[in-house]
Amino acid sequence: MAEPTRQKMSLTTQIMIAMVGGVILGVIFNQIGSDFIANYITGGVLAMLGTMFVNALKMLVVPLVFFSLICGVTGIGDIRILGRVGGKSFVLYLMTTAIAIALAILIAQIIAPGQGFVMEGVDTSGVTAKEAPTVWNVFAAIVPTNPVAAFANGEMLQIIFYTIVLGVAVLMLGEASAPFVAGCEYMNDVMMKIVAIVMAFAPIGVFCLITKTFAEQGIDLFIPVLAYVVTLVGALLLHLFITLMIILKVFSGLNPITFLKKIRPAQIFAFSTASSNATIPVTLRCVTQRMGANNSVASFCVPFGATINMDGTAIMQGVATVFLSNVYGIDLGVGGYLTVIAMAVLASIGTAGVPGVGLVMLTMVLGQVGLPIEGIALILGVDRLMDMIRTAVNISGDAVVSVIVAKGEGKLDMAVYNDPAAGEVGDDLGIDPNAETQLAAQHCNH
Numbered sequence: 001m002a003e004p005t006r007q008k009m010s011l012t013t014q015i016m017i018a019m020v021g022g023v024i025l026g027v028i029f030n031q032i033g034s035d036f037i038a039n040y041i042t043g044g045v046l047a048m049l050g051t052m053f054v055n056a057l058k059m060l061v062v063p064l065v066f067f068s069l070i071c072g073v074t075g076i077g078d079i080r081i082l083g084r085v086g087g088k089s090f091v092l093y094l095m096t097t098a099i100a101i102a103l104a105i106l107i108a109q110i111i112a113p114g115q116g117f118v119m120e121g122v123d124t125s126g127v128t129a130k131e132a133p134t135v136w137n138v139f140a141a142i143v144p145t146n147p148v149a150a151f152a153n154g155e156m157l158q159i160i161f162y163t164i165v166l167g168v169a170v171l172m173l174g175e176a177s178a179p180f181v182a183g184c185e186y187m188n189d190v191m192m193k194i195v196a197i198v199m200a201f202a203p204i205g206v207f208c209l210i211t212k213t214f215a216e217q218g219i220d221l222f223i224p225v226l227a228y229v230v231t232l233v234g235a236l237l238l239h240l241f242i243t244l245m246i247i248l249k250v251f252s253g254l255n256p257i258t259f260l261k262k263i264r265p266a267q268i269f270a271f272s273t274a275s276s277n278a279t280i281p282v283t284l285r286c287v288t289q290r291m292g293a294n295n296s297v298a299s300f301c302v303p304f305g306a307t308i309n310m311d312g313t314a315i316m317q318g319v320a321t322v323f324l325s326n327v328y329g330i331d332l333g334v335g336g337y338l339t340v341i342a343m344a345v346l347a348s349i350g351t352a353g354v355p356g357v358g359l360v361m362l363t364m365v366l367g368q369v370g371l372p373i374e375g376i377a378l379i380l381g382v383d384r385l386m387d388m389i390r391t392a393v394n395i396s397g398d399a400v401v402s403v404i405v406a407k408g409e410g411k412l413d414m415a416v417y418n419d420p421a422a423g424e425v426g427d428d429l430g431i432d433p434n435a436e437t438q439l440a441a442q443h444c445n446h
């Protein structure tokens with residue numbers, strides 16, 4: 001009698017179960033509050049596995065961006081098209097960020113969180129302001145003085161700049177570049193394979209990260225600033241599900257529901273790691289293999305967006321500024337809010353998508369409009385969780401712009417976009433069963 005075939009759960013389902021399980025266990029651990037759990041479980045084994053997983057993702061970012069972008073530039077083959085893709089995505093990224101923060105300020109004005117708040121017993125030590133970068137410095141810093149240092153430090157804009165220059169030079173050399181391009185294409189495939197391998201461990205990694213975070217975050221932290229949290233989460237969800245989806249539909253005509261389904265793994269990774277940068281490999285994978293955007297566009301738009309586009313972070317700046325202006329009873333006026341919008345957009349260009357960077361940006365914004373920086377202490381306690389949610393919104397914005405640009409350039413495969421199963425990481429990781437034998441045989445023949 002034939003064995004009944006058992007339907008295996010998809011990786012996304014497994015990751016989602018891991019996430020929900022992590023939340024539940026984390027909250028239980030938090031309620032138990034034992035030192036043993038804190039030292040050996042959440043702060044021990046879970047922290048170790050979670051960090052290993054995030055490190056594994058980060059390990060992929062720089063080589064993946066390099067190889068896929070080289071392939072992207074040489075794949076486009078025309079420097080003018082490259083300029084157009086760059087220009088379009090830059091304008092769209094700035095536009096979505098500006099809309100995000102304007103929306104956030106509007107919603108926060110209506111809900112008015114922080115009115116009547118009494119600032120007592122809040123530890124404001126350790127909150128220091130950071131100088132806002134000037135527009136000139138932000139742009140000047142895009143050109144690296146030492147590309148090796150840029151790669152070593154993961155300076156994304158500098159890496160993108162250098163790689164594009166290199167790609168253009170490779171193009172200009174024509175035929176002579178063929179072996180190099182073939183090598184990069186091969187390395188790009190290898191890197192994508194490693195992404196699939198790392199993703200296979202995602203259920204464990206996500207479970208550890210989420211359990212640890214929720215075990216460490218007490219619910220009581222939220223009570224005093226509940227109005228802030230509710231306004232912020234509301235604005236984030238509104239931007240994700242309404243604004244971004246309208247932008248997607250209007251600019252590309254693509255189905256938003258399909259988009260939301262296919263971007264889910266990247267959102268979960270962003271939520272678990274609170275880092276757009278660490279999520280680049282997964283976002284890139286979702287945008288190319290699940291949604292059908294050609295690598296020539298995605299390899300540029302996704303890492304570019306992870307660095308310069310932060311819709312969720314901008315929303316946080318907007319809500320936090322209104323919240324603190326209410327707490328301190330300082331009216332910023334229209335001019336003040338316009339400054340906040342301009343500052344948040346500018347700050348998002350110059351800062352990398354790493355955990356907690358939103359708070360650093362907020363110090364710049366507050367300093368610029370004359371609100372007390374110490375106010376940040378109020379929202380510090382809840383920021384980790386807010387960071388996780390806004391990072392998921394950040395990478396969704398990156399993906400929306402990437403597919404819009406790809407569609408506009410005729411570089412989006414609609415058959416892939418509309419295929420629900422396209423690009424799912426299978427249980428077998430797509431390993432060719434004969435691969436090893438073939439390679440070994442080739443080796444022997446030489």
Ligand code: ASP
Pocket residue numbers: 274275276277310312313352353354355356357358359387390391394
């Ligand atoms: N963690 C966010 C990101 O990586 C940035 C932030 O808002 O702190 O996109």
